[in-house]
Amino acid sequence: MSETGYLVAFISVAAIATFATRIIPFLFFERHTEHPLIKHLGRYLPAAVMALLATVFLQRSGDWSATVPGLDTILAGALVVVIHLWRRNALLSIAAGTAAYMLIRQTGILDSGLAG
């Protein structure tokens, strides 16, 4: 598949998948909104999926062959948690964590600091 062909297919699939999550209740669940299984999943699934994604991508951001494995991602991730619990401002938390991670990656500050 060509690059453009892949991008077109990708955007179409992503658009359909996203729209599906929004329209399915209106197509199939007009009569089942009170079903306890749907209520149960509606209550717990979003939190579980977010935690799952956070864990997978935290792991993928880490340098696990460093002196202290994964310290880069753990430090930046912990900063996001602390700042978010402190100010509860999503953009501030994301900006601070991303800036910290970029600083760590671009300066190699953890490696030199620990080696010295």
Add this chain to the structure above:
Amino acid sequence: MNSSVFRLTLPILFGYLPLGMAFGVLFATQLDYAWWAAPLMGILIYAGAGQILAVSLLAANAGLLEVFIAMFVLNARHLFYGLSLLGQFRGAGWRKLYLIFGLTDETYSLLTSRSRSQDTLHELDVDFRITAFNQVYWVVGCTLGALLGRNVAFDSTGIEFALVALFIVLTIEQLKALGDSFPVWAGAAAAGIAMILLPPAHQLIGAIAIVTAVLLLQYRNLRARSGAEGNNHV
């Protein structure tokens, strides 16, 4: 009416512009596709976390089935937004399809929390405009970010951490709203198991399957327990 809709959606503007820009910068700095694909995604997909995840899926040249499953599950929370709006959207006519398409987290929170008059048609028109205004903010943010990322030279190494940070923030928000940490531990544990057992390309789908199974088991146990209690009381 548009000025009152603008005032209502102002907080969303302040949220969507920077987040859309973050997506645009990420798209333009991580990928080699034309910059305008970023706003195009904002128009056609219109999902914050979904589009940011899409950047890493595009970078990995992910298979289309994996793209579908990952996007569907990431946005699965929207399934439950619709359930609570079945009644409210009734009678919206031609507007209904767009109201459903534009049902993001922020639009949902605005549509369900604002005060409504008895005039259903008028209120649905306001809902429609709120949805459209919000998407305009989002697409403008995506455009600005993509242009910025393409034209301003800076070392963007590590900017992809924005995705991780976003998921951490969303996890904390879910945890606070729920007041129960079980699903968070279940999700993290499922991810851990999938990462140990599966190659990277299948970890996301594997973890999703595990955590869904855990939640179904939990549902069965809760039902069995409440059923037993119910019998004792009889």
